[in-house]
Amino acid sequence: MAVGDVRGTLQYVPMFRGRTFVVVLDEGLPEFAVAEALLDLKALQEVGVNLVIAVAGEEKGESAVADRAMDIEIKFARVETPDEVASVLERGQAAMMSCRAGGLLGEEMSSLGTGVEAAKLIGLVNGPGVLRDGQPLHAVSCSALADLGEALEEGEAIEGVGLLEEAAAACRAGIPRVHILDGRRQGVLADELFSNEGVGTMVHADSYRQVRSLREDDVPELLAMIGRSVRASHLVPRDYDEILEKAEDFLILCVDDNVVGCVALHRYREHPAEVACLYVKQSHEGLGYGRALVESAEERARGLGISSVFVFTSRAVPFFENLGYDSASMEIVPDERARKFEERNRGSEVLAKELA
Known part of the structure; x- marks a missing residue:
């Protein structure tokens, strides 16, 4: 095991x-x-x-x-x-x-x-x-x-x-x-x-839903949750220390205190922020949780004075388009992120959204 x-x-x-x-x-x-x-x-x-x-x-x-x-x-x-x-x-x-x-x-x-x-x-x-x-x-x-x-x-x-x-x-x-x-x-x-x-x-029973910031004691549960998607190459691999180092970037969605989804908002100087690591447990798909997580990440970006966000996705282009994202060029992506993208390219597209 x-x-x-x-x-x-x-x-x-x-x-x-x-x-x-x-x-x-x-x-x-x-x-x-x-x-x-x-x-x-x-x-x-x-x-x-x-x-x-x-x-x-x-x-x-x-x-x-x-x-x-x-x-x-x-x-x-x-x-x-x-x-x-x-x-x-x-x-x-x-x-x-x-x-x-x-x-x-x-x-x-x-x-x-x-x-x-x-x-x-x-x-x-x-x-x-x-x-x-x-x-x-x-x-x-x-x-x-x-x-x-x-x-x-x-x-x-x-x-x-x-x-x-x-x-x-x-x-x-x-x-x-x-x-x-x-x-x-x-x-x-x-x-x-x-x-x-x-x-x-x-x-x-009908559930209590909450989107909140990641805590250190949530990290093992988050890693276990996204592990299946990482193994299928749908998400970028992350280890415990990497998530803990960027814990303030992550939001998790809890239903009755059980973690069922996550998203991250990574910030870059003088560039749009990145919406990343979006995941909802298979058993909770189709309930609007993915939308709730993305909208929470966007709201956090607005609160930080960020005017636009981008996302890399290989499987969820229609989902993000329904949320107002449009196809974008790599020019909006910070150099350090672009290099990582080229190293790990999984056939993803880049989409972006202006935040009102």
């Missing part, structure tokens, strides 16, 4: 420690999938996550899961009713119970989650989860589900609508995040919880 991947994983540990996750295992999941999920749950318990493990289906299914959990030394106690869960969690154990009423993420699990103030309700589904035209639907807010209803009426193929409706109801009841995951997929739980993009569907 690369250093950046380790940092990206470790950033979640303090965020998860002391939180409660309710994890529901669907009936009929393959044995290997259950075994792997339990290993991941053990790791979560070891970093301080409080766990409620619910097993859908008959009691014998819960017994089989309990036997395997005992084999790998998860600290747990079986309970019969939701009323018993809180006292088990207080003892530092996971609570295990059957889920027999309603849907996988239905009222029974929603009530349980709100009762223990769960930060997450996670369904490991014996199926593909939620797909839109055959592709995973990564993140959607409760308020955006109305748009999906319109899409269904217009003939779009959306699989897993019932799960989405259950997840939305759980969010409205007070659970901030509900994850719908293909429980048959290898590594699905770890990949969803310990990665920037996730691999399943996350339904979330």
Whole structure:
């Protein structure tokens, strides 16, 4: 595992420690999938996550899961009713119970989650989860589900609508995040919880959004976030020290205190400023966050008395044109930046905008 991947994983540990996750295992999941999920749950318990493990289906299914959990030394106690869960969690154990009423993420699990103030309700589904035209639907807010209803009426193929409706109801009841995951997929739980993009569907309560300056403790999360785009050569490589040295140039966009996007405004003497390092997590694309970041960078430039900005882009020319940017010549680019551009040229174009 690369250093950046380790940092990206470790950033979640303090965020998860002391939180409660309710994890529901669907009936009929393959044995290997259950075994792997339990290993991941053990790791979560070891970093301080409080766990409620619910097993859908008959009691014998819960017994089989309990036997395997005992084999790998998860600290747990079986309970019969939701009323018993809180006292088990207080003892530092996971609570295990059957889920027999309603849907996988239905009222029974929603009530349980709100009762223990769960930060997450996670369904490991014996199926593909939620797909839109055959592709995973990564993140959607409760308020955006109305748009999906319109899409269904217009003939779009959306699989897993019932799960989405259950997840939305759980969010409205007070659970901030509900994850719908293909429980048959290898590594699905770890990949969803310990990665920037996730691999399943996350339904979330309507979010609090903030654009703010970068802080030193944000740098590891920022590096992990943009790493995928750097590896694909869509962004210029940057290391920890380089970002820290120019930390005052960076703005980040947070949703409920989680970093989901970034942009930088680099200043040059007697030249336009550069809008750079624009990135939004894949799971948060299409929500207007890129526009919000660019507009925040432009507002910062105006506040500094800068009258124009430029950007290099190879993939987002239409996006910037919609924001009022026009094709420009290299003459507006400072010599030092032009030299770096020639060294790292990735087929980018230069565009510029006059700031009113």
